[in-house]
Amino acid sequence: MNILHxxxxxxxxxxxxxxxxxxxxHHLVQADPAATVVERHAGDGTLLGIDGxxxxxxxxxxxxxxxxxxSRSEVLIRExxxxxxxxxxxxxxxxxxxAALKLWIxxxxxxxxxxxxxxxGKVGLxxxxxxxxxxxxxxxxxxxxxxxxxxLTPYLRAILGIIGLHDVTFFSVEGMAFGPAAAAEARxxxxxxxxxxxxxxxxxxx
Numbered sequence: 244m245n246i247l248h249x250x251x252x253x254x255x256x257x258x259x260x261x262x263x264x265x266x267x268x269h270h271l272v273q274a275d276p277a278a279t280v281v282e283r284h285a286g287d288g289t290l291l292g293i294d295g296x297x298x299x300x301x302x303x304x305x306x307x308x309x310x311x312x313x314s315r316s317e318v319l320i321r322e323x324x325x326x327x328x329x330x331x332x333x334x335x336x337x338x339x340x341x342a343a344l345k346l347w348i349x350x351x352x353x354x355x356x357x358x359x360x361x362x363x364g365k366v367g368l369x370x371x372x373x374x375x376x377x378x379x380x381x382x383x384x385x386x387x388x389x390x391x392x393x394x395l396t397p398y399l400r401a402i403l404g405i406i407g408l409h410d411v412t413f414f415s416v417e418g419m420a421f422g423p424a425a426a427a428e429a430r431x432x433x434x435x436x437x438x439x440x441x442x443x444x445x446x447x448x449x
Contacts, residue, residue, distance in 0.1 A: 273441075335381075376412070
């Protein structure tokens, strides 16, 4: 099994979303000790926005995959194509995805490469595979005590679905800004969710 871990927090390993994503990766490796893990640090500031040549290519048929940011796009798409499982660790920023994750999305959601356009709409070109998303949030956006809207999870389902990735599961630690007790409760809750999910996962993969 090849695991792609996309880490999107500017805080890196110190972030709550990164720690949760690492827990997910740990469960996956426990299920398949021969698994390999590719780390893609989208949140470290090295991933640049798309350039003019890349943008222009989206309106025509020119292949610019060997130059500019389209070259980086090709690297990221190949990482995604090679993965059997994708783990995305991301904070929620202003009710939605952070800029780093949006940059990664802009590189991998690419017309004539990861999706095509038909008269019936966009058609994904990638094979489906599990995408496990670890989300951290200062507020609560799901369940009881919800205090804020959630544009992150529906957006990710929609945009990943465009390229053919429909098997998307979310795990979240919410209310992290409400003090140590709330944070500890959130971590315990998501820990139980992971145990339940991977107990079923092991049954499927054995």
